[in-house]
Amino acid sequence: MQDTRIHYTLQRKKQFQIDASPDQFVIALAGNPNVGKSTIFNALTGLRQHTGNWPGKTVDNAQGTFTHESQEFLLVDLPGTYSLSAHSSEEEITRDFISHGNPDVTLIVVDASCLERNLNLALQILEITPNVVLCVNLLDEARRKNITVNLDELSKELSIPVIGTTARTGRGLNQLKEAIFSISKNKKPDYPPAQIETTTDVEDKITQIYAKAEMICRKVVTKPIEQKKNWEYRLDDILTSRLFGYPIMFFMLCGVFWLTIEGANYPSELLSNILFSFEDTLTDLFIAMNAPAWLHGVLILGMYRSLAWVVSVMLPPMAIFFPLFTLLEDLGYLPRVAFNLDNAFRKCHASGKQVLTMCISIFCMQ
Ligand SMILES: Nc1nc2c(ncn2[C@@H]2O[C@H](COP(=O)(O)OP(=O)(O)OP(=O)(O)O)[C@@H](O)[C@H]2O)c(=O)[nH]1
Numbered sequence: 001m002q003d004t005r006i007h008y009t010l011q012r013k014k015q016f017q018i019d020a021s022p023d024q025f026v027i028a029l030a031g032n033p034n035v036g037k038s039t040i041f042n043a044l045t046g047l048r049q050h051t052g053n054w055p056g057k058t059v060d061n062a063q064g065t066f067t068h069e070s071q072e073f074l075l076v077d078l079p080g081t082y083s084l085s086a087h088s089s090e091e092e093i094t095r096d097f098i099s100h101g102n103p104d105v106t107l108i109v110v111d112a113s114c115l116e117r118n119l120n121l122a123l124q125i126l127e128i129t130p131n132v133v134l135c136v137n138l139l140d141e142a143r144r145k146n147i148t149v150n151l152d153e154l155s156k157e158l159s160i161p162v163i164g165t166t167a168r169t170g171r172g173l174n175q176l177k178e179a180i181f182s183i184s185k186n187k188k189p190d191y192p193p194a195q196i197e198t199t200t201d202v203e204d205k206i207t208q209i210y211a212k213a214e215m216i217c218r219k220v221v222t223k224p225i226e227q228k229k230n231w232e233y234r235l236d237d238i239l240t241s242r243l244f245g246y247p248i249m250f251f252m253l254c255g256v257f258w259l260t261i262e263g264a265n266y267p268s269e270l271l272s273n274i275l276f277s278f279e280d281t282l283t284d285l286f287i288a289m290n291a292p293a294w295l296h297g298v299l300i301l302g303m304y305r306s307l308a309w310v311v312s313v314m315l316p317p318m319a320i321f322f323p324l325f326t327l328l329e330d331l332g333y334l335p336r337v338a339f340n341l342d343n344a345f346r347k348c349h350a351s352g353k354q355v356l357t358m359c360i361s362i363f364c365m366q
Pocket residue numbers: 031032033034035036037038039040050051052053054055056057058059079080081137138139140141165166167168169
């Protein structure tokens with residue numbers, strides 16, 4: 001047994017640069033992006049892994065230790081992934097570590113407010129290892145949305161321990177440590193590698209997993225009955241509809257350019273009057289000081305005049321265009337523009353997101 005642990009320890013060090021001692025239990029921390037894995041990692045280990053409110057914050061694995069009941073654990077914070085299909089380097093790191101790094105326990109973190117999507121990954125992980133603890137995080141967010149998850153029922157459905165947490169406040173973390181401790185002490189033998197390869201039809205398997213996640217969620221999640229679409233959804237439908245999407249986008253972007261050009265005229269003129277009247281004052285100063293003509297030419301007619309032109313022509317449109325663009329982004333309109341144009345851009349082997357860069361380039365060309 002100890003020999004096997006030493007073998008795994010050496011293999012992990014060689015393949016994944018994980019520096020665990022054979023006495024430490026290794027815990028893989030996996031889950032969808034932005035579900036609070038690093039927050040849990042930091043709370044358990046006392047380290048300061050980067051956390052942030054955007055998906056993909058952790059792009060490599062980070063390691064830290066914690067002790068519970070005199071047993072030391074090494075926690076590996078894996079990058080967030082939606083599946084184990086290894087389409088990206090993050091998915092590859094996560095899949096390889098869970099299937100070949102021999103973690104003693106895999107801790108899967110899921111978002112309580114969108115359990116079904118998160119369960120797809122959890123079910124995929126359960127296909128490759130039986131030693132799993134499920135952490136249903138963001139319970140506070142779920143409560144705010146009136147969503148409840150029956151944790152006991154979920155545990156029965158998956159046949160694994162399920163612990164509810166609010167990692168931001170530390171709620172539930174002690175029970176989580178207890179569950180990790182208990183699973184690692186009573187570790188089931190991992191599935192033989194052959195079983196991983198037996199998926200004859202991957203598509204079928206994925207469809208089954210999606211159906212299972214949906215079926216489980218129907219049993220364990222209670223949500224408020226969907227109200228009639230609120231105004232946000234209706235607006236979204238209009239902004240991205242085939243009929244109105246393009247015309248609204250056209251008028252909106254033309255409006256931004258018009259406001260930028262027209263709105264910049266007055267401040268541009270004002271700035272240019274101020275800066276050029278100052279040029280006369282500076283010229284008078286140079287004459288009073290008997291400065292040579294070439295010095296006046298270089299400093300005032302060359303440098304100062306160019307600077308005055310650039311500032312008076314560029315500053316006002318920039319001060320209008322960028323705040324307007326930021327406002328559209330914060331209101332969520334720019335991602336809709338990217339969505340509307342995605343198909344057309346894809347035909348040119350580009351992505352809808354590039355429209356934003358294009359708008360900025362058009363502005364700069366003006
Ligand atoms: N309200 C609330 N916010 C949380 C909770 N747990 C984490 N967060 C917040 O969720 C955001 C994402 O947390 P991270 O820990 O960076 O998420 P992650 O899963 O590591 O994300 P990736 O590294 O991108 O996969 C941060 O702003 C956290 O403060 C929680 O229980 N409740």
